[in-house]
Amino acid sequence: DTAVSQTPKYLVTQMGNDKSIKCEQNLGHDTMYWYKQDSKKFLKIMFSYNNKELIINETVPNRFSPKSPDKAHLNLHINSLELGDSAVYFCASSEGLAGYQETQYFGPGTRLLVL
Amino acid sequence: AQSVTQPDIHITVSEGASLELRCNYSYGATPYLFWYVQSPGQGLQLLLKYFSGDTLVQGIKGFEAEFKRSQSSFNLRKPSVHWSDAAEYFCAVGAHGGGADGLTFGKGTHLIIQP
Numbered sequence: 244d245t246a247v248s249q250t251p252k253y254l255v256t257q258m259g260n261d262k263s264i265k266c267e268q269n270l271g272h273d274t275m276y277w278y279k280q281d282s283k284k285f286l287k288i289m290f291s292y293n294n295k296e297l298i299i300n301e302t303v304p305n306r307f308s309p310k311s312p313d314k315a316h317l318n319l320h321i322n323s324l325e326l327g328d329s330a331v332y333f334c335a336s337s338e339g340l341a342g343y344q345e346t347q348y349f350g351p352g353t354r355l356l357v358l
Numbered sequence: 359a360q361s362v363t364q365p366d367i368h369i370t371v372s373e374g375a376s377l378e379l380r381c382n383y384s385y386g387a388t389p390y391l392f393w394y395v396q397s398p399g400q401g402l403q404l405l406l407k408y409f410s411g412d413t414l415v416q417g418i419k420g421f422e423a424e425f426k427r428s429q430s431s432f433n434l435r436k437p438s439v440h441w442s443d444a445a446e447y448f449c450a451v452g453a454h455g456g457g458a459d460g461l462t463f464g465k466g467t468h469l470i471i472q473p
Contacts, residue, residue, distance in 0.1 A: 247401070276460050278460070284396075284446055284465065284468075285465050286402075286448065286463040286466075287463070288460035288462070291460050335402075335460075343452035343453050343461070344390040344409060345452075346392075346407060347404075347461060348404075349401035349403070351400060351401045352400075
């Protein structure tokens with residue numbers, strides 16, 4: 244069973260489009276995250292979210308918005324895509340509410356290419 | 359704000375040789391430290407973590423790491439590498455606050471295994 248899954252695995256789209264990436268975890272975890280990995284493999288957190296609080300990294304443009312229909316899902320919506328959004332996006336989850344001190348389980352990543 | 363430095367972008371090691379990957383962190387309090395591995399085209403997998411207690415921690419796949427507060431380091435070691443260890447290795451620090459309760463990653467070290 245896949246613990247953290249993401250769809251799609253690959254996403255190629257045009258500048259200006261709006262797209263979504265889905266994430267699901269079947270671990271029963273309370274907190275989920277989105278990370279962005281750029282072309283130099285640098286990983287940076289974008290959001291952390293549990294049922295009480297959304298914490299946004301201040302450097303993330305407001306074109307990016309996480310949406311959580313339930314505890315097991317945290318989808319990433321991106322409006323007006325730009326070339327610089329091309330990256331690999333990873334979803335992750337952790338058991339409790341303090342992600343900074345817990346093991347995070349990562350999904351396989353979604354490779355986004357904006358043309 | 360917290361930060362993580364991995365000084366070596368690439369490291370090449372012969373199969374069967376020992377390995378040490380360096381990691382230095384900057385954080386005002388006692389850090390929560392992690393090593394993750396990313397195989398090509400895959401998500402991240404936790405190798406080991408340090409929260410408190412014994413400063414030498416054992417992880418999966420024969421890896422270990424030692425926390426040295428005086429040097430602000432958390433270096434990863436393996437006594438004998440296997441070809442399957444070729445991957446990208448990320449050191450991370452968990453820190454509360456400062457923009458999303460997640461992990462701050464180093465830029466990674468790419469490990470190449472020579473036959």
